[in-house]
Structures are given as structure tokens and as C-alpha cells.
Amino acid sequence: MLQGEHITVRYGSFTVVDDLSFHLKEGQWLMLAGPNGAGKSTLIEAIAQGAPHSGTIRWKGEDIRGLKASSLARKIGVLAQKNNVGYAYTVEEVVGLGRYAYKSGLFSGRDDDGKAAVEKALEMTGLSDLRHASMLTLSGGETQRVFLAQVFAQDPQVLILDEPANHLDLKYQQHIFSLIRDWLKEPGRAVLSVVHDLSLARKYGTHAILLDHGKTISRGLIDDVMTPENLKQVYGMDVYAWMKDMLSQWEK
Numbered sequence: 626m627l628q629g630e631h632i633t634v635r636y637g638s639f640t641v642v643d644d645l646s647f648h649l650k651e652g653q654w655l656m657l658a659g660p661n662g663a664g665k666s667t668l669i670e671a672i673a674q675g676a677p678h679s680g681t682i683r684w685k686g687e688d689i690r691g692l693k694a695s696s697l698a699r700k701i702g703v704l705a706q707k708n709n710v711g712y713a714y715t716v717e718e719v720v721g722l723g724r725y726a727y728k729s730g731l732f733s734g735r736d737d738d739g740k741a742a743v744e745k746a747l748e749m750t751g752l753s754d755l756r757h758a759s760m761l762t763l764s765g766g767e768t769q770r771v772f773l774a775q776v777f778a779q780d781p782q783v784l785i786l787d788e789p790a791n792h793l794d795l796k797y798q799q800h801i802f803s804l805i806r807d808w809l810k811e812p813g814r815a816v817l818s819v820v821h822d823l824s825l826a827r828k829y830g831t832h833a834i835l836l837d838h839g840k841t842i843s844r845g846l847i848d849d850v851m852t853p854e855n856l857k858q859v860y861g862m863d864v865y866a867w868m869k870d871m872l873s874q875w876e877k
């Protein structure tokens with residue numbers, strides 16, 4: 626569905642993403658992992674056409690640079706790493722912005738499915754009771770769920786999520802990740818997400834890319850990528866031993 630070929634992002638002489646390629650196919654959940662500063666968010670910005678890059682990003686074979694923003698927004702929904710609303714918009718209004726791509730054109734303003742899509746997105750993310758709340762009054766986790774709801778309301782075919790678990794408590798981490806997995810069961814859908822929690826990556830991912838200093842260290846099926854050797858190379862520590870140690874705290 627979504628393919629990146631030889632994507633490189635440079636800021637001055639600093640290469641942030643170095644000749645990265647990926648191919649996201651229907652039904653896949655591709656986890657993008659790697660240490661702080663590895664270039665994960667920058668890759669997502671490049672896909673969202675927000676970071677200057679070389680290389681090509683294709684939607685079903687077509688270079689996305691040739692697509693209109695509204696057309697792209699119906700295909701790809703992007704949750705950025707940092708989201709904020711500096712005004713007292715309500716939760717419902719911000720989620721409704723996800724429908725913007727459906728409102729342009731000849732019958733400007735009409736979006737017959739919009740209300741139902743917003744309603745469903747509010748319900749999916751547990752925000753129905755907060756629909757009239759001001760964005761300025763929300764907690765970090767509530768704010769994160771509003772922007773997730775906005776992406777769901779957009780009804781795209783591919784979700785691109787930069788740290789979707791950001792600010793979420795354990796209950797909502799489980800809820801949102803299970804929700805995304807259910808969302809993915811519909812034909813014609815795929816997910817690419819940045820995750821720091823490697824347990825979440827392993828539990829929910831089908832494929833992974835491990836990045837370090839902009840370079841692809843490993844790419845493929847999740848179990849083939851998340852090996853002790855690859856993780857040690859990238860994180861400079863015995864990740865498996867650390868995970869087991871953390872888990873053993875609960876067995877005392």
C-alpha cells in the first residue's frame with residue numbers, strides 16, 4: 626500500500642534518515658523502533674510531507690507528491706509526536722477536524738458520514754463523556770486520545786502513529802493497542818507506528834524496522850528484527866536480560 630524508496634533526510638551536513646526503504650502491505654503493523662534521536666519521527670514527518678527529503682514515497686505505486694492533500698488525507702492518517710491546541714476548542718470540535726478532507730469540493734460543507742464517524746471515534750477512544758470539555762482542561766492522556774480519535778474520524782486506510790502510547794495509562798495502552806489491532810482486521814488497512822516499549826512492539830507488531838543514527842539496522846518480520854543481537858547493537862545493552870529482570874519484580 627505504502628512504499629518508501631531510498632528516503633534520506635538531511636539537515637545541513639547532518640543525515641537524520643539515511644537511505645531508508647520500507648514496504649507496508651495490507652494487514653501489516655510495522656513497528657519503527659530505535660533509540661532517541663534515531664530518526665523515527667523525522668521519517669514520519671517525511672512520509673507526511675513535512676520534512677524535506679530525497680527518495681520516493683508511493684501510495685499503491687503512485688508518487689504521493691502528485692496527490693492533493695485532501696486525497697492523501699483520505700488514505701493516510703498521521704498522529705504526530707507532539708500535538709497541542711492552544712485555544713478552548715471542545716474535544717468534539719478537534720475530533721471533527723479529522724473530517725476536513727471530506728468537506729472540500731463542489732458540495733463544500735457537506736459530509737454526510739462525518740457526524741457518525743466523529744461519534745464512533747469518540748466512543749472508540751472513551752471520550753464520549755468529555756465531548757464538550759475544553760481542550761485546555763484535559764490531562765496528557767486525554768489529549769492524546771483526542772488526537773487518536775481525530776485520526777480515526779479521518780477514516781484513512783493507513784494509520785501512521787508516532788508513539789501512540791504517549792501519556793496513556795496502562796488501561797488505555799491496552800485499550801488503544803487492542804483497538805488498533807481490531808481496526809487493522811478490516812481488509813485494505815495497515816499501520817506504521819513508532820514505539821519505545823519493545824514489549825508492545827512484539828505483542829502487536831507483525832513487522833519492524835530497527836533504526837540507529839538514521840540507518841536501518843534490521844528490517845523484516847518482528848521476530849527476525851527484535852533479536853538479542855540486533856537490540857544489543859542498537860541500544861548498547863542486553864535488552865532481553867533487562868526485560869526479564871523487570872518482569873521478575875512481579876514474581877516476588
Ligand SMILES: Nc1ncnc2c1ncn2[C@@H]1O[C@H](COP(=O)(O)OP(=O)(O)OP(=O)(O)O)[C@@H](O)[C@H]1O
Binds near residue numbers: 664
Ligand atoms: N528540523 C531539524 N533540524 C535539525 N535537526 C533536527 C531537526 N529535526 C530533527 N533533528 C535531529 O534529528 C535527529 C532525529 O530526530 P527524531 O525526532 O527523528 O528522532 P527520534 O528517533 O524520533 O527520537 P525520539 O525517540 O527521541 O523521539 C535528532 O538528533 C534531532 O535533534
